[in-house]
Amino acid sequence: MLLNDLTIENFRSFEKYKLDKLARVNLLVGDNNCGKTSVLEALRLLVARDKIGTILHMLELREDFDHVSVGTGTPETYEVRFDGSSLFHQGMIAESFDDFRTIKLSANAKKKLQMVVQVQQSSNQPTAEMVTRSSPGSEEERGESITMHARGLLARPWERWPIEWKSMNNDVRGAYFLSAFNRSTEQLAAMWEKVIEDKRESHVLSALQVINEAYLGVIFSPRTETLRDIHIDIGSERISMSLLGNGIELMLRAGIALASSKSSFLLIDEIDTGLHYSRLADMWKMVITAAKNLDVQVFATTHSLDCIRGLSEAVRNDESFTEEVAVFRIDRRTDHAIRFGGEELEIIVENEIEVR
Numbered sequence: 001m002l003l004n005d006l007t008i009e010n011f012r013s014f015e016k017y018k019l020d021k022l023a024r025v026n027l028l029v030g031d032n033n034c035g036k037t038s039v040l041e042a043l044r045l046l047v048a049r050d051k052i053g054t055i056l057h058m059l060e061l062r063e064d065f066d067h068v069s070v071g072t073g074t075p076e077t078y079e080v081r082f083d084g085s086s087l088f089h090q091g092m093i094a095e096s097f098d099d100f101r102t103i104k105l106s107a108n109a110k111k112k113l114q115m116v117v118q119v120q121q122s123s124n125q126p127t128a129e130m131v132t133r134s135s136p137g138s139e140e141e142r143g144e145s146i147t148m149h150a151r152g153l154l155a156r157p158w159e160r161w162p163i164e165w166k167s168m169n170n171d172v173r174g175a176y177f178l179s180a181f182n183r184s185t186e187q188l189a190a191m192w193e194k195v196i197e198d199k200r201e202s203h204v205l206s207a208l209q210v211i212n213e214a215y216l217g218v219i220f221s222p223r224t225e226t227l228r229d230i231h232i233d234i235g236s237e238r239i240s241m242s243l244l245g246n247g248i249e250l251m252l253r254a255g256i257a258l259a260s261s262k263s264s265f266l267l268i269d270e271i272d273t274g275l276h277y278s279r280l281a282d283m284w285k286m287v288i289t290a291a292k293n294l295d296v297q298v299f300a301t302t303h304s305l306d307c308i309r310g311l312s313e314a315v316r317n318d319e320s321f322t323e324e325v326a327v328f329r330i331d332r333r334t335d336h337a338i339r340f341g342g343e344e345l346e347i348i349v350e351n352e353i354e355v356r
Helices: 036-048 052-061 185-197 201-208 246-260 277-294 305-317 319-324 342-350
Strands: 005-011 014-019 025-029 079-082 100-108 113-122 125-134 145-154 175-178 217-220 230-233 238-240 265-268 297-301 325-329 338-341
Touching: 005 036, 014 036, 025 036, 025 277, 025 305, 036 052, 036 100, 036 265, 036 297, 175 246, 185 201, 185 217, 185 230, 185 246, 201 217, 201 246, 201 277, 246 265, 246 277, 277 297, 277 305, 277 319, 305 319, 305 325, 305 342, 319 325, 319 342, 325 342, 338 342
Parallel strands: 025 297, 025 325, 079 145, 175 265, 265 297
Antiparallel strands: 005 014, 005 100, 100 113, 113 125, 125 145, 217 230, 230 238, 325 338
16 A cells, blocks of 8 residues: 655654655655654654554664663553653643643555554653554544554653563564664564565565675575674675675665565665665666565655666666656755656756755
8 A cells, every 4th residue: 555645743843744646666855954864754653553662763763762661561551661752843742731742644545544643741640642543444443543552651760771672562564664773683684584484585686686796695694693694695605794885785674675565665764875876776776676566665865866866767767667756855944845756857867956
């Protein structure tokens, strides 16, 4: 199910913001601190549904807190203590116990889905509750509100209890968030096992061959803990990933993430990190082809005009990609993103129109 439009309210730097006519593959561009990563985070919250651990992981990636207190209940009823004020527009939770702030993320598709993260202060104890609502005709209970089985307590000081991500199931199944700061090798190994089980190794190999066509495959050690435990097969030998550059690591993670995101979403922050400009058209060809074959909707960010040129070249080489891609210029000083369709990319590049 592809999202068609996205509306963000009261989240991070956005009071209200909208992206219209989303494509299968969407590239977000714009100046530093314009909100590109915040859009990815909003999408991640939207598809997370009942995973309050996703909020905690987002805060941890931004170093918005040091520790949380995890209750001793079951995974369905655990209690978490954290400070989530940075999620909200202007970063403040109202001090009055009678007031509250709401993050509203809504996406229109064939079946409308809306998620609300509500923070409310009452009885001298601020609480955060995640709620999803679906419109009549959806797969849920035809319009009834669904309250998630988790509640966060916004309070200071934090009790010094280390985060236990595994027990909290922080990552959303089938909606992978890929960034330079989200690089768990153990998680990558777990995803690789699922790729093998589903027989989707070819998508990972296509990603590796963006860097070097001589790459024949990837081998994970039985107990993969670091990049040293992952090897690339080049026929005559196998080279440890720890000896290779950032580009091949990104392509490995992107390939595995795509193969693991069938019929769901892939969010990639700075998609061109570590890649030479000459490889960007091939990278986009790989991403678009896999997204189409696996029914994945991709959202990515970049600062690079070369990355846009690579996307334009990929579309020029395969006209069937034209309707599959869109570039959105994010600017939080406005209330909506400016959209450039696949048919406009070559004009942008030829005239060096600044869309970053």
